[in-house]
Amino acid sequence: MTTATRQEHDLLGYRDVPADAYYGIQTLRAFENFTVSGVRLNQFSTFIRAFATVKKAAAIANNKVGVLNDTVKDAIAAACDDLIDNKYHDQFIVDMFQGGAGTSTNMNANEVIANRALEILGYEKGDYQHVHPNNDVNLSQSTNDAYPTAMNVALDDYCVRLLDKMAILHTSLKKKSVELADQLKMGRTHLQDAVPMTAGQEFNAFATMIKKEMDRIESTRALFHEINMGGTAIGTGLNAPAGYSEEVAKSLSELTGRPYYIAEDLIEATQDTSAYVALSGNLRLFAARLSKIAHDLRLQSSGPRAGLAQYRLPEMQPGSSIMPGKVNPVIPEVVNQACFHVMGIDHTIAMASENGQLQLNVFEPVIAFNLFTGMSMLANICEMFATRCIDGLMMNNEACSVEVFNNIGLVTALNPHLGYDASSFVARRAQETGGSVYDIVLEEKLMDKETLDDILSPANMVYPKVRALL
Template identity: 80%
Template sequence: MTTVNNPQNAPRQEHDLIGYRDVPIDAYYGIQTLRASENFTVSGVRLCQFSTFIRAFATVKKAAAITNNKLGVLSDSIKGVIVAACDELIADKHHEQFILDMFQGGAGTSTNMNVNEVIANRALEILGYEKGDYEQLHPNNHVNLSQSTNDTYPTALKVALDEYCALLLSKMQILHKSFINKSIELADQLKMGRTHLQDAVPMTAGQEFNAFATMIKKEMDRIEATRDLFYEINMGGTAIGTGLNAPAGYSQLCAQTLHKLTGRPYYIAEDLVQSSQDTSAYVVLSGNLRLLAARLSKIAHDLRLESSGPRAGLAQYCLPEMQPGSSIMPGKVNPVIPEVVNQACFHVMGIDHTIIMAAESGQLQLNVFEPVIAFNLFTGINMLTNICEIFATRCIDGIKMNDDYCNGQVLNNIGLVTALNPHLGYESSSYVAKKAQETGGSVYDIILAEKLMDKATLDNLLLPENMVYPKAD
């Protein structure tokens, strides 16, 4: 029982199975949150920094309260104030009350109790009672009714991840559009393609940027498909999936209610015991984030290499100048945006290993490591979301091509002979390539000097549409 009517600014006293503690009088959280905040001082990253997760948890609690009321186990008045408190959290109020470190033991129980206590104490205020007067409305008996951490935490996590993925996809779309626009802008600009970092055959810059766009589109499709995994939930499974303490019909009705609240097609897993211990959906998402990171990092590497110079490198592209690049070398400008893209992607690829380890380490009927999975997925998606927009708006959109220089490289490159091989024959092509290598002359000039082809025919063969595009069947 809680002492009420305390003097102004004096702490209120709450108790749990361990004993009594003073809780700040103005705090919506309670004793279990207080203890957890003292036990878990690990990362310095707090739950309040992930508002999407708080909103998702409040939505799940709201759905549970509505369901309990419909099934006759929660009164109209209690349901009403719980829903009102949840709506305030969904509206981004009181998030500073979520003080817990994201890293915590207990499989997320402390997070669930932080949510339960904040909702309960705000609901008590709405009813006109003191915070902590749990005889009127209790965090466990009412807010957590028919629930366990083991079904609410993963359900809230899936609701949050779906929202995170939607935002990520919107930023990926921005990046995809930037690559498409750049491919159109540079559609006919010739450059040398390279394999093994050596000159290969000609291509257009448009083809290169279109390939980048295709990479991003493939990852968008994968992440969009992954969202379907988050609509299967285990509400009503309670502790281990057996449904202990949940009334008949609770699971299906709760999923239907969550669907109505969010507009997303949530449904109950066929096997709640399996679902309560399964973290495979998170592993799939993490793998797709790793793939996206690998694609982005590869593109960033390419652009850093192709913009190297400006006078002693490849110098094919000029990236937007974002900031001075050196404290000692005047005039130096570095490719800082691709560099930060690389770093973020390295981090996301490392996150994937953590998530796989956490998923693999779950034992028996519960995976207790979902907090580290949640933290790393939220962090990885946030970083990729930011990086996609930064990459698009601060780099890709402003790229310029050194087209005269690139065109000259194509015409003077020995690799050009490969494109002419079907017309000259292998022996003549080898002769031209060897002579160009020995003399430093251009393939173009040697062919004309040796009268292997007339200028009109050669120029026609070297048109972009004849040289770099696959022939139609």
């Protein structure tokens, strides 16, 4: 069966493009050249929508400064609106890994928008004399300002989604801290028994960790409001008309509801990727803390009979193909794996940023791919961790109570009253005999029962009184 085609030409010659395709010859060449990851642009709809928003803002700005007529501007804007409405995303066929600093992505967008605009105006696809991918859709632009600006818009969107999902996890942890506010358990340092605490305190600390990382990521968002539109190739503004930069920033702000502004130094901004490194570093911090929480819950839910067994996690699926009845902590395990991946992504992004030479960083595509992927994964696991693990987690109160009141670590609470040497004696006796700290203190007549009961009460151990200075 023969597929109908149309002929297009570029710098390198002529090629047949599928007649019904909205992309054109440059997209086709990139599709053939970059068979790297198998992950195509159309798998990142947020990025496509961001690109369309940037192209629409550029068309409006070009019209305002008098270099693009109303008819072509309106057609381009309508085509961009289609992309913003998630239409024609299947036409973005280029691999996310590509040479050319994102030129293939930019041209894929330019060609799809141009051909859709032509269709809106009643012309055939490829009839570029009426709406041209370069002359009209890419007017006053270069890949080197359009691509990073679209990245910034997309990353702002990814930040919003990630923060929403982090808020779900934060709320889940706070609720669990209230639910378990008075439930005693042993705290541990060096994996050894330390002093008592409540499970509520533990989960409140987890919630605090998440909130701190939310604040860091929120503060990073402001970095993406600085854009280099109008800098064109290297930041000198070649081919961009007077007033265009200010108009495109204004239009982009109006379209998105965000305060975009033009960088003070466009040459610096065109080669700079520090905002991406900063975001990646914050994602790494968040991944490290989230992974620590998952590790803690896996460890403390170990068992059910031969482990710590302080917590019982929701049973999500059978855990073994050979051991009947076994259930594994699969949700924390997958959280750990996703976090490992994000921490690895940070190294890739640092290398890509550091290796950007002279007036342009050509490695922005791998930075974009990794940030988009990492943020999506983190957003997904936040909600999953909350709804499939934290919300249904239960405490093993009986086991925890036995641990607390039979634990040698209780002697720490006696240290201010008995002194270090006497407390060490009690701890050693308890360890050697298997007796309880409580009983040994009374046997040795080191303290009367009323005073001992007050010192070792759960309230005083977990929320200790401040000793008055003499």
